[in-house]
Amino acid sequence: MKEGKNNNKDKQRNIFTSIYRAFKSFGTAFSVFLGIILLLGLLRTYVTPQFISTIFKGEIFLDTILGSIFGSISAGNPVTSYIIGGELLKQGISLFAVTAFMVAWVTVGIVQLPAEAAFLGKRFAIFRNLLSFILSIIVAIGTVVMLQMIQ
Amino acid sequence: MKNKNREKKKTRKSYGIIFLAFVVVVYFILFTLNRENVYRSLRVSGNILVNLIPVLLLVILFIGIANYFFKPKAVSKYLGKESGIKGWFVAALAGILSHGPIYVWYPLLKEFRQKGMRTGLIGVFLYNRAIKIPLLPLLIYYFGTAFTILLLMWMIIASLAEGKIIEIIDSKFIEKFL
Numbered sequence: 001m002k003e004g005k006n007n008n009k010d011k012q013r014n015i016f017t018s019i020y021r022a023f024k025s026f027g028t029a030f031s032v033f034l035g036i037i038l039l040l041g042l043l044r045t046y047v048t049p050q051f052i053s054t055i056f057k058g059e060i061f062l063d064t065i066l067g068s069i070f071g072s073i074s075a076g077n078p079v080t081s082y083i084i085g086g087e088l089l090k091q092g093i094s095l096f097a098v099t100a101f102m103v104a105w106v107t108v109g110i111v112q113l114p115a116e117a118a119f120l121g122k123r124f125a126i127f128r129n130l131l132s133f134i135l136s137i138i139v140a141i142g143t144v145v146m147l148q149m150i151q
Numbered sequence: 152m153k154n155k156n157r158e159k160k161k162t163r164k165s166y167g168i169i170f171l172a173f174v175v176v177v178y179f180i181l182f183t184l185n186r187e188n189v190y191r192s193l194r195v196s197g198n199i200l201v202n203l204i205p206v207l208l209l210v211i212l213f214i215g216i217a218n219y220f221f222k223p224k225a226v227s228k229y230l231g232k233e234s235g236i237k238g239w240f241v242a243a244l245a246g247i248l249s250h251g252p253i254y255v256w257y258p259l260l261k262e263f264r265q266k267g268m269r270t271g272l273i274g275v276f277l278y279n280r281a282i283k284i285p286l287l288p289l290l291i292y293y294f295g296t297a298f299t300i301l302l303l304m305w306m307i308i309a310s311l312a313e314g315k316i317i318e319i320i321d322s323k324f325i326e327k328f329l
Contacts, residue, residue, distance in 0.1 A: 019215030025258055026211050031167035035174045036254055037203070041196030042177070045188050078286055086293040099302065106281035107309075112254045114170050119257035120264070120273065124317075128274055131316060135278075135309040143301045150297060 032115045039111050040075055047074055049084045052101075056093045067097035068136045071104025072129070075112065081105035095147075100140035107132040206251030214259045231267040242272035243310060246279025253280050271318030278310035 052070050056063045071081070085098045108129050109116065116125035182189045230238050249256060260273050282303060291299045 015215070015219045018219040019212060022211045022214035022218060022258075025214070026207065029167065029258060031171040033203075033207075033254065034200075035167070035171040037196050037199050038171075038174045038178065038192075040199055041192035041194075042181070044195045045192040078281070078283055079289060082286070082289055082293050089293075095298075103281070103302075103306065107278055107306075109253060112252075114166075115254045115257055118166055118170075119261045124270065124273075127320065128277065128313070128317060131274075131313050132278065135313060139302070139305040139309050142305045143298065146301050146305075147298055 029115075029118070032118050036112055036115050043073075043075060043111060049087050052084065053088055053091050053093065056088070056097055058094075060094050060096050063094055063097035064100045064137055064140055067093075067100035067140065068104040068108070068133055071101040071106075071136065072108035072133055073110045074105055075109055076105075078102075078106050095144050096140050099143055100136050103139050104133060104136040107136055203252065203255070207255055210251065210255045210259065214262060217259065218262060230263060230272050231269060234269070234272075238269060238272055239275060239311060239314065242275040242314070243279045243307065246276040246310070247282045247284065249276075249280055253277065256280070269318060270321045271314035271316075274317040275310050275314035278313050279307070282306055 047070075052074075055066055055070060057066075074081070081102045085102045088098050088101070089095065110129070113125055113129060116128075178189060178192070181192075228234065229241050234241070256276075260268070260276065264270070264273060287299060287303075290302075294302075
């Protein structure tokens, strides 16, 4: 009976220790998070939808790559990318470019790269982001071509 | 081994401080050029931080609980080498269902990686974070149902492709990623 009680106490202590350790590991990472959050603040102030719309040139392939580049350096809630994407479409930017922009927005993270590298390794972070960048172009072309085929 | 881990932690800590110092320097430079924009950026950052706190607490709790319940054997079973197709499915689904910004999930992934999670599955998880079910109605509103279905289909395929490529590169061509 006593042993059972002790076991329960040990279990409780262990789960709280686990949570405490997780909290401590976040403390170590806090400087990285704070840096990322401050960078996001700058980004949202300086990179506006109006600024992005002035970048596109009207050539489908080049615009798709530009869409991926701007999606990669932008960051934030996916909702913001849908809204900007919708606005860009209204301004006559091709669906290829807008799709590439939205996909890169959520899959490539230049701003978060330092944090990703710190936790998951520099090589992994760079390779994964590079691959996601290339895939954002492929996904955009694949999606829009198939959409045009069925419509 | 313990010393190595301690050294790694120290490197990560100093890396974080250098990175933060770099961002602060950028702020100072911009402050001399345009004060108003810097104040606006700080307000935006403050809002992000306030919105992030509940998610951060949730993730910390999640990491603590995961550390307690998911021993290396369990992680290896569901996300390790022996996980097979089930592992790809679990990673994709976890990516879709996970909440909050991508960077708050890095520490948990690191923990899981140390317990045996496949590198490719980390790629699958991170890519599928792009798909958020509660946001689908909004995507449909802006771009239509056909576009949304096709985009999701292509993104799931791309996530699996990314995971597979990472795994191949990780195991064959260059030094281990992690």
